[in-house]
Amino acid sequence: MSEVLSASAKSSINRLSRIAGQVQGVARMIEEDRYCIDVLTQLSAIKSALGKVESAVLKEHAACCVAEAIASGDEAEQRQKFNELVDLIEKRR
Secondary structure, X not given: XXXXXXXXHHHHHHHHHHHHHHHHHHHHHHHOOOOHHHHHHHXXXXXXXXXXXXXXXXXXXXXXXXXXXXXXXXXXXXXXXXXXXXXXXXXXX
């Protein structure tokens, strides 16, 4: 990882820190025997926030790694990056 983080990376790290706090909050809610719907609502918010981080990382990958492979003209590298994306999409199903 580079010493200078991109704005996107900083944003993702900040978001992940907030998510970690949310997860700890949900654990406390369960310990306190809070209403199930309130817990489920918070879990849904956490999943949504993780989805946004995932999307940001995927966009960064496309903008940097995939774009570099395309610019390189190296067909093997291009194929590898494409296959990585296909594998990722298949895992999400």
